[in-house]
Amino acid sequence: MIxxxxxxxxxxxxxxxxxGIFVFVGLWYLFTAVLNLPRFKLIPNxxxxxxxxxxxxxxxxxxxxxxxxxxxxxxxxxxxxAAFTLATVLGVTLGLFMGWNRTFYDFAFxxxxxxxxxPPLSWIPLAIxxxxxxxxxxxxxxxxxxxxxTVLNTLLGVFSIDKNYFLAxxxxxxxxxxxxxxxxxPGSLPFIFTGLQIGMGISWMxxxxxxxxxxxxxxxxxxxxxxxLYQFEHVISYMFTLGILGYMSSAGIRxxxxxxxxxxxxxxxA
Amino acid sequence: xxxxxxxxxxxxxxxNVTKIxxxxxxxxxxxxxxxxxxxxxxxxxxxxxxxCGKTTLLNAIAGFDTITSGEIYLxxxxxxxxxxxxxxxxxxxVVFQNGALFPWKTVMENVIYGPVVQKRMKKREAVDVARRxxxxxxxxxxxxxxxxxxxxxxxxxxxILRALINKPKVVMLDEPFRGLDAVAKTxxxxxxxxxxxxxxxxxxxxxxxxxxxxxxGNKVVIMTTRPAQVKKIVHVNLAWPREHHxxxxxxxxxxxxxxxxxxxxxxxxxxxxxxxxxx
Numbered sequence: 001m002i003x004x005x006x007x008x009x010x011x012x013x014x015x016x017x018x019x020g021i022f023v024f025v026g027l028w029y030l031f032t033a034v035l036n037l038p039r040f041k042l043i044p045n046x047x048x049x050x051x052x053x054x055x056x057x058x059x060x061x062x063x064x065x066x067x068x069x070x071x072x073x074x075x076x077x078x079x080x081x082a083a084f085t086l087a088t089v090l091g092v093t094l095g096l097f098m099g100w101n102r103t104f105y106d107f108a109f110x111x112x113x114x115x116x117x118x119p120p121l122s123w124i125p126l127a128i129x130x131x132x133x134x135x136x137x138x139x140x141x142x143x144x145x146x147x148x149x150t151v152l153n154t155l156l157g158v159f160s161i162d163k164n165y166f167l168a169x170x171x172x173x174x175x176x177x178x179x180x181x182x183x184x185x186p187g188s189l190p191f192i193f194t195g196l197q198i199g200m201g202i203s204w205m206x207x208x209x210x211x212x213x214x215x216x217x218x219x220x221x222x223x224x225x226x227x228x229l230y231q232f233e234h235v236i237s238y239m240f241t242l243g244i245l246g247y248m249s250s251a252g253i254r255x256x257x258x259x260x261x262x263x264x265x266x267x268x269x270a
Numbered sequence: 271x272x273x274x275x276x277x278x279x280x281x282x283x284x285x286n287v288t289k290i291x292x293x294x295x296x297x298x299x300x301x302x303x304x305x306x307x308x309x310x311x312x313x314x315x316x317x318x319x320x321x322c323g324k325t326t327l328l329n330a331i332a333g334f335d336t337i338t339s340g341e342i343y344l345x346x347x348x349x350x351x352x353x354x355x356x357x358x359x360x361x362x363x364v365v366f367q368n369g370a371l372f373p374w375k376t377v378m379e380n381v382i383y384g385p386v387v388q389k390r391m392k393k394r395e396a397v398d399v400a401r402r403x404x405x406x407x408x409x410x411x412x413x414x415x416x417x418x419x420x421x422x423x424x425x426x427x428x429x430i431l432r433a434l435i436n437k438p439k440v441v442m443l444d445e446p447f448r449g450l451d452a453v454a455k456t457x458x459x460x461x462x463x464x465x466x467x468x469x470x471x472x473x474x475x476x477x478x479x480x481x482x483x484x485x486x487g488n489k490v491v492i493m494t495t496r497p498a499q500v501k502k503i504v505h506v507n508l509a510w511p512r513e514h515h516x517x518x519x520x521x522x523x524x525x526x527x528x529x530x531x532x533x534x535x536x537x538x539x540x541x542x543x544x545x546x547x548x549x
Contacts, residue, residue, distance in 0.1 A: 167334055168370035170358040172436065173388035186374035263374045263416040
């Protein structure tokens with residue numbers, strides 16, 4: 001027990017990680033609290049941010065002890081989850097079918113390739129005009145980029161499958177639907193999960209932008225509000241909140257991926 | 271193995287098969303007027319220079335590809351011609367060059383895949399059969415492992431069992447033991463020999479390894495360089511089951527000389543043709 005603890009504490013990877021964080025925070029402190037660089041005048045130092053973030057009576061009215069903090073998180077997480085789930089279900093389905101059926105691919109691919117590079121934010125005007133309510137428009141903007149990332153990666157996943165697996169499956173007496181279930185879906189899973197991770201990242205980015213432009217609540221909206229109200233402590237604490245949430249969602253996807261792809265994990269000797 | 275009953279099925283007639291590949295107007299005659307037969311239950315080994323169209327034949331019999339002209343019959347039924355490409359089916363199983371066990375399925379899931387997907391057996395029943403087959407060849411305790419956790423020699427054996435559980439008329443193996451070291455190859459040969467002796471069925475075995483060809487085959491079909499035809503058929507009249515001491519026998523050495531000469535001639539031609547193409 002103790003030796004394990006010792007091994008963890010002296011693990012070089014952990015030590016380097018902590019050093020990296022220490023240097024980062026140190027530089028931040030140096031620029032904002034010690035050197036008082038001209039462009040950093042208004043930027044709060046790390047201690048001020050932490051104080052505000054963990055205060056019972058924050059100047060901005062937003063800390064881990066306030067209800068509004070969790071309300072902001074709930075709004076943002078809710079929107080991201082809704083958008084991401086939709087992007088996964090629709091994106092994986094579309095990608096698999098495009099990879100499975102050449103005719104369908106011919107129809108769908110050009111449209112996907114034109115829509116895919118459009119920046120999510122460029123959808124905002126149309127989203128607001130077409131969709132009922134600003135809320136759904138924000139979710140749509142969060143959804144759209146993740147959706148295309150998922151479609152493309154799923155499609156690449158299907159294309160990455162060794163041709164011999166298809167031939168073997170047919171030799172063994174598979175009907176097309178058996179090939180779909182036993183070859184196409186599991187064979188493309190590694191790429192699908194790469195796509196989901198990318199999609200999750202893009203979701204968070206687009207979400208904050210969407211909230212800033214069209215939102216009423218949520219972390220992105222609150223960050224922008226903090227900017228106007230000169231509450232820079234909470235701008236920064238919310239940025240870190242977003243960072244933590246983004247990290248947690250990626251880790252969650254990785255964990256699910258590992259469970260679904262035991263064969264992949266064991267190949268890598270994990 | 272599975273039943274141990276020889277069913278006199280799996281006779282293959284290859285008649286004047288020609289295959290022309292024509293990708294973007296480059297006219298490549300891979301095979302021209304190639305004819306030979308494989309009797310039911312015969313272990314035929316096909317050898318010849320690289321790119322001589324051995325795999326072309328395999329693909330046509332398996333139903334993966336068409337031929338340009340000629341006919342291929344299986345038990346009297348036309349399965350491949352200019353206008354006909356049969357669908358891949360369990361009666362004609364292929365074991366692939368680089369292995370095609372599904373990496374996302376365990377050994378057990380791989381072996382039972384055929385009978386279950388064809389709804390020939392209930393899953394429980396298939397598991398019993400598969401376990402018995404694995405046990406019989408000494409591969410116990412790997413049922414729940416994924417293919418990539420196993421050595422390539424074990425992977426190949428599992429893949430062959432996955433084919434055999436379907437009781438195919440013909441098993442086609444495209445250089446299945448390529449890349450294995452000499453020791454592993456010996457193990458594979460004994461494995462295949464046991465399986466074949468227990469329940470003979472038509473084998474279509476492609477290889478570059480002449481010792482392997484003579485050791486395993488009833489019949490060694492030597493192909494010419496492109497366009498491929500049959501150069502020579504050598505009947506191997508060694509007793510069954512084959513044993514490794516036979517590799518040193520007089521008969522064996524004579525056979526090997528015969529095969530070697532034929533192959534060497536073709537290899538030389540192929541090499542010179544290659545030189546010409548380069549020039």
